[in-house]
Amino acid sequence: MAVLRPADAAEALNGLEAGLAARVLEAMPSPTAAQILDEPDLDEPAELIELLPVQAAAAILTGLQPDRRADIFRELSEPTRRALLPRLDAEIRQGLAELLSYPPRSAGGLMTTDFVSVPADWTVAQTLEHIHSVGRGKENVYTICLLDPKTKRLVKVVGLWRLVTGDPKATVSTAAWPYDPISVPPLTDQEEVARLLSKYKLLAVPVVTEHGHLLGIVTVDDVIHAIIEEGTEDVQKLGGSEALDEPYLKIDFLTLIRKRAGWLCILFLSEMLTASAMQFYQAELEKAIVLTLFIPLIMSSGGNSGSQATSLVIRSLALREIGLKDWWRIAARELPAGLVLGALLGVIGVVRIGVWQQLGLFDYGAYWPLVALTVGLALTAIVTFGSVAGSMLPFILKRLGFDPATASAPFVATLVDVTGLVIYFSVAYAVLRGTLL
């Protein structure tokens, strides 16, 4: 018996041209079509809804999980929304309006309003009976919210397994964990929700108002999607482009160019400062052309150490291993780390110049020991600067309200390149004044 799973059906539809996929959905019974549209891996569900006759679209939307319905609704065009809304039940319309009022990447935007809650003074058997009779889907039934019978505030959360393995005659609240429930306000960022679910190994987190009233629950499958999505964004930003928001092979060529050209141009314009710096030092360059040989080497070393430091700090910030207040602890590690790494590269650089000179592979001129000293000292200074600047930049961005991942490796490298040139020529001037310069 080969029955197609909804996730596989969604994947199959992804392979079809949109108009054809919409016709396939239309031909199905609407609950089956709704199951497929519930799959987060289905690309462009809103586009499919737009292509369906309004009656079929309304039937499918009605069958969706509330959180998914809101996600899709968010993407619909204004005319489609206006055509669809009157065809939905009043209750669904109201739920939709509520979910749409939260930002998409917040707990409120991720949550489903289709959950099980019972008064905390019910028995375990009564609760199980209730679940049996309402018969909801798995997303919503593994975490049962217990409400104060009077105030209706959330008082405890209990897992379905505790009910199944517990004493049927006991009060449901005694079957719950003794801890106060973990819950979040609706505006909590999805990264924070993911961190809580992961830390406390939960299958769902209740979302509550400031007065403790239950709004919905965020379930683990939505959070896994959110974690993977944030990871993709961080990697893409770290690589120096905007987040694509779509799979690489699905995104159209012009959008791909647009998402990359912005940062590339900004970096290019900033990097033009290196040309200005070089122009500024042109007199020195002409006198000591041997100095130009090491410019790419020295600049890239600063960029590399900076990109190491920035990626380590970005990830630690994302995982909340460190907070804004820890900036000085990071600086206190990166300064000595940069000095050690810089000195290491400096020594290798000096040895390289010495060996080449002694073996006669290249002639760095009469003052080659001073040139080697310049390169060694400049490497130490620039790698140290790279480590400190690369590690502090994410803090500065976060403090200013930007995503720290915007401190991409190329961004740091550019910053360090320009400063690196100034450091290099300053060191050269100090060491070589009176000889080469």
Added chain:
Amino acid sequence: MAVLRPADAAEALNGLEAGLAARVLEAMPSPTAAQILDEPDLDEPAELIELLPVQAAAAILTGLQPDRRADIFRELSEPTRRALLPRLDAEIRQGLAELLSYPPRSAGGLMTTDFVSVPADWTVAQTLEHIHSVGRGKENVYTICLLDPKTKRLVKVVGLWRLVTGDPKATVSTAAWPYDPISVPPLTDQEEVARLLSKYKLLAVPVVTEHGHLLGIVTVDDVIHAIIEEGTEDVQKLGGSEALDEPYLKIDFLTLIRKRAGWLCILFLSEMLTASAMQFYQAELEKAIVLTLFIPLIMSSGGNSGSQATSLVIRSLALREIGLKDWWRIAARELPAGLVLGALLGVIGVVRIGVWQQLGLFDYGAYWPLVALTVGLALTAIVTFGSVAGSMLPFILKRLGFDPATASAPFVATLVDVTGLVIYFSVAYAVLRGTLL
């Protein structure tokens, strides 16, 4: 009532010096200590076990989830293992040996052997009664494996919610989804397990032998940890260091240096080729010192486009949006993308030189239009090369059996730097021969 959750207790222990933390654990009843050691967020659990008296350590290990027990055991020193093993039950010892036989990042290494399985011909009521009587923890009870009564092979998987909401008198296999169960062989990579759990919105995946016999289940909480861990590694590698494997502030200074120095030195040594390339073109440099002014600008642009392409491809490979066979589809997008982006930067570069020259901000010499042409053409070629090389490198690494994330942004930048110099001077030679060169 403020009861400390195990995850919070683990966090509190993380803040203590290891000897003290071990004494705190020793003072607790061993089931409580085991609950805390079960927390994946507890740092260095093996170190704590090493510090405990062997009797206490054995009691705590016995109380752990089998998968966590194996994870910790893997980290113990040989003498401690030898002292502990005789103090564990024969059944636990055997399970441990089995779990330790799988690589830590495989389905076998992640799975727990503590799961619920029943013959497929039992009724729903019988199954619920069985779960009630064995009374296991939530990790293991939400996904019930149904075995063929004769062959003991896995035939179906059913979620606890289907039993609770289903007809008690029905056969348990009719309560299961009609689909064949999703299962994985024990050597499946954890990224693939995560992808399946996420795609099919599962709470656990059974791990089976090639003959279909059940070995264990991988639960969603372990997978979330695995996803976050892999994300951290990818970001750190992309930033050009080895994966730290520990939180930034926890790792000791020497290890931090060691994890970074390796790649930094390799990159430095590779980047030395730029010095060699510059030496090779020294004659041209001396004749046309104006060319040196744009070296940092041109090189960094190639590196930036390369790091964009490489991070986009690495992430798509990690998410299985693309496979090895798609390399030519990527190449077919990156070649035109690189040309467009390169031409864009080239035009900006030409305009910059023209404007500076015309406004008298800098004198690029009599042949300035040719210099501008050189810069524009070189930028186009280098950005194109960077995009193509950066996008193909992860494929090559994956094909050779390395982690594609090793194609870090600095690595790509270095590769493109050296090639970029050669391209720049070749273009310069072609354009400026007979005039400047």
